[in-house]
Amino acid sequence: xxxxxxxxxxxxxxxxxxxxxxxxxxxxxxxxxxxxxxxxxxxxxxxxxxxxxxxxxxxxxxxxxxxxxxxxxxxxxxxxxxxxxxxxxxxxxxxxxxxxxxxxxxxxxxxxxxxxxxxxxxxxxxxxxxxxxxxxxxxxxxxxxxxxxxxxxxxxxxxxxxxxxxxxxxxxxxxxxxxxxxxxxxxxxxxxxxxxxxxxxxxxxxxxxxxxxxxxxxxxxxxxxxxxxxxxxxxxxxxxxxxxxxxxxxxxxxxxxxxxxxxxxxxxxxxxxxxxxxxxxxxxxxxxxxxxxxxxxxxxxxxxxxxxxxxxxxxxxxxxxxxxxxxxxxxxxxxxxxxxxxxxxxxxxxxxxxxxxxxxxxxxxxxxxxxxxxxxxxxxx
Numbered sequence: 001x002x003x004x005x006x007x008x009x010x011x012x013x014x015x016x017x018x019x020x021x022x023x024x025x026x027x028x029x030x031x032x033x034x035x036x037x038x039x040x041x042x043x044x045x046x047x048x049x050x051x052x053x054x055x056x057x058x059x060x061x062x063x064x065x066x067x068x069x070x071x072x073x074x075x076x077x078x079x080x081x082x083x084x085x086x087x088x089x090x091x092x093x094x095x096x097x098x099x100x101x102x103x104x105x106x107x108x109x110x111x112x113x114x115x116x117x118x119x120x121x122x123x124x125x126x127x128x129x130x131x132x133x134x135x136x137x138x139x140x141x142x143x144x145x146x147x148x149x150x151x152x153x154x155x156x157x158x159x160x161x162x163x164x165x166x167x168x169x170x171x172x173x174x175x176x177x178x179x180x181x182x183x184x185x186x187x188x189x190x191x192x193x194x195x196x197x198x199x200x201x202x203x204x205x206x207x208x209x210x211x212x213x214x215x216x217x218x219x220x221x222x223x224x225x226x227x228x229x230x231x232x233x234x235x236x237x238x239x240x241x242x243x244x245x246x247x248x249x250x251x252x253x254x255x256x257x258x259x260x261x262x263x264x265x266x267x268x269x270x271x272x273x274x275x276x277x278x279x280x281x282x283x284x285x286x287x288x289x290x291x292x293x294x295x296x297x298x299x300x301x302x303x304x305x306x307x308x309x310x311x312x313x314x315x316x317x318x319x320x321x322x323x324x325x326x327x328x329x330x331x332x333x334x335x336x337x338x339x340x341x342x343x344x345x346x347x348x349x350x351x352x353x354x355x356x357x358x359x360x361x362x363x364x365x366x367x368x369x370x371x372x373x374x375x376x377x378x379x380x381x
Contacts, residue, residue, distance in 0.1 A: 037207045041272050041316040042334040049340040050365060053165045053226065054219050058158040059369050064090055066100065066263075069136040070116070076106075076129040081118050083138075088116035092151065096124060096141040100263070104130035109143075137263070164219055165339045165365040166228040168205050170198035176355035191356055195346065198360040202344065207320045210336060210366055211272070211327070231272075231327055231334060232376055234368035241328075241375040249273070249280035249326055249377065255308040257328055257375040266373035267311040270331045274321030281305070281315055328375035335367040 038044060067087040074081050083090075091097070097108040097120070107127045112119035123129045173194050213230030220226025229237075236242065241260045245253055254271070261268055273281060284305055303315040313328065321327075338344075342363040349357040368374075 036316050037210060037272065037318040037320070038203055038336070040314065041270060041318065041331065042210060042336055043332055045335045045337045045367075046343055048335075049338045049343065050165065051340055053339065053363075054162055055165070055337065055365055055367075056160060056162045057367055057369070058160055060158050061156045062265075063154050063156055065140050067091060067097070067138045067140055069132055069134065069138065071134050073134045074132040076131045077122065078132070079120055079122065081120060081132065083116045083118065085116060088113055088118065089152075091118070091140050092142070094143045094145060096143055097138040098141070099130070099132060100137040100139050101259075102130070102133065102136065104128075106130045108138075161369075163365045163367065164215060164226050164228050165363050166209060166213065166226060167361065167363045168202055168209070169359055169361040170201040170205075173198070173358040174355065178354070191358060195358060195360055199344065202360060202362050204320065206336065206362065206364070207318060210334075211321060213366060228365040229368070230366055231329065231368060231371075231374070232325075234366070234371035235327070235329075235374045235376045238371040240371050240373070243375070243377045244379050245377070246379055249277050249284075251284045251305075251308070253377065254284070254305075254326075254328070257377055258307045258309050258311070261328060261373050261375055262309040262311070264373040266330060266370065267309070268328045268330050268374065269311065269313055270316060270327075270329055270334075271305065271313040272316045272318065272321060272327040272329075274323060274325060275317060275319050276323045277326060278317060281317075324379045326377040328377075330374075333369035333374075335369075336364055337367050338362070338364040 067090045068084040070082040070084055072082075091110050091113065093110055093113060095110045097110065098104075099106070105128050106122065107124040109121045109124045110118050111121050173191065175191060175194065209228065209230055211231050212233075213228045214233050215229040216225060216227040218224055218226070234240070241257050243253065243257050247253065258268065271281075281303060304312050305315060306312050314331075342361075344360065344362045347359040347361065349359070
């Protein structure tokens with residue numbers, strides 16, 4: 001069944017007299033206070049709006065400092081090894097190699113290179129020889145001789161990424177004058193209170209979109225819907241760290257994902273989970289974690305857990321995270337960026353004869369930097 005066409009003018013009676021008011025500054029503090037993800041789990045960039053419905057950003061990239069041994073083991077005396085395709089360009093003659101995370105103390109020196117095939121000298125500086133396992137990762141330590149000339153260009157272009165903004169409206173208000181005057185449980189059905197509730201609904205929507213949003217195939221129009229990518233899609237579609245396991249969320253599987261992220265050079269500081277994983281979090285490092293109680297949070301403690309690679313993560317618990325899901329990422333690289341002047345706004349349509357019409361809306365997109373160094377753990381119980 002085809003999507004319904006967008007006909008805002010016909011359905012909401014918006015005309016030249018319509019008033020559109022930017023209320024983002026008024027609601028910014030409420031946005032921070034009400035929901036845990038929007039409060040602590042990402043950067044709400046009210047002061048850094050985007051200029052267009054399709055927005056771009058550049059991420060600087062570095063030359064890799066690691067190379068992977070091809071899918072075959074090598075003995076402790078082997079003097080020839082082959083790297084994965086293209087990894088030979090990551091080293092040059094004279095470099096020192098160490099196997100990452102193996103427990104081996106051996107340092108190897110590269111003495112010749114032919115494509116991805118290396119000739120090596122073992123036990124550099126009397127270090128102890130060890131077998132090299134299949135798919136082992138080498139850390140590359142450059143070592144140049146005096147008077148060496150400039151080699152091949154190693155300039156790295158920044159990675160350009162983009163996303164769309166998404167238009168979100170809460171339920172519309174159409175309140176008659178009789179309703180305005182009516183008392184329900186001693187509380188008047190006033191417009192301000194209803195608008196405040198619609199604003200909370202917007203924040204609830206944005207929490208889900210920030211995590212689970214899926215980008216539309218086009219930038220949209222008045223007849224085509226436009227949507228933005230959220231955290232899960234960014235990680236999934238950009239070679240992030242994915243792990244699926246029916247076992248209970250534990251420090252072990254968190255450390256497995258975290259180590260893969262650390263090996264890429266990122267130390268994450270945020271762990272986002274749903275309410276179903278609270279008991280799992282409580283069981284993790286229970287004797288050592290620190291609990292920080294805040295009078296600005298609704299319903300939960302803020303917990304911090306020290307992971308095995310030395311980075312401390314703040315646990316953000318939000319009820320809109322799906323059952324079994326957990327995310328590891330650096331907070332500063334996940335940003336909610338509003339369209340300029342549209343972070344949150346109210347539209348006051350031409351009032352009808354016996355009442356008022358109002359609408360609260362928002363337009364923003366999710367900026368996610370370096371999602372390849374973030375983790376998504378799913379199906380945890």
